[in-house]
Amino acid sequence: MPNAPHSAANVGSDAGGFRVLGGGDGNLRIAAWGYWPAEVISAFLASATSAAQSLAPAGVFVFDTKDLKPQGAEGQEALRVLFRALARLPFAKGLIIRGNAMTCMQLTRLLRECEVDRRIEFADTQAFGS
């Protein structure tokens, strides 16, 4: 059911995890934090990329990374899978809420590698109002 609402349950632990909020209204918000262990990476690959399909052409994608640490090779590959999926989808606006500057640089690099950097911009937490 690609257009069904996705659950807002946390996946992982305080040390590393994510939460997907999206679905019915055509928008998608993902919050991610910490350093991801293997089981979180597997879960992210399964749920985040399928949730991306719920983005409507007029929808907004928000990736809240203010508490996300730089990821290792496997975590980076999971993020690439999401960004490549987004590169193929129509959506109105993409925002990454930035935190750790090193993470911001890693995400900047991954967005560029996945050729979606012109469609997703960075925003400060304060600017986003959350």
Place this chain on the structure above:
Amino acid sequence: MGSVEDDVTKVIYKFYDALEDLLRSRGTASMVEIWHHTEYATTSHPFGSWARGWTEVKVNWDEGAAVFDSYDGHANRSDRIGGIYDLKVVVLGDAAYGTGIYRSKLYMSDRELNLSLNCTNILHRIDGVWKIVHHHADQAQPDWQEAIGRMVGAGHS
């Protein structure tokens, strides 16, 4: 045979040689070698937050190398990008620390980018071998961080 302080000083200078390798796209092998790969390893860089435990520490150095893969300002230059100055070392049994000032100069396409930061390195002697277990550099000034971010976004310096 030098003093224990000399041994510690050499390791700290080797750490900054490893950093130079990383910044000049010569890989992270020397940086990996200079650390004890322990759960209590910690590092903080001129940009970014704390990395705690060797896994996160290694990822931070790997990402630092990825950031500077976009830098080509020293491609045809022989001068060092940076180094440690005013280094003072204290040894306390099997632990030691060094304080100093890291200064660097990057040649960007539009200007030179200078950095001068207080740094602390803590070393632990395990089985007779001194290696780094903690590195802390002050945060760089915002315009320096923004310039590096633009370099990463553009994919070149």
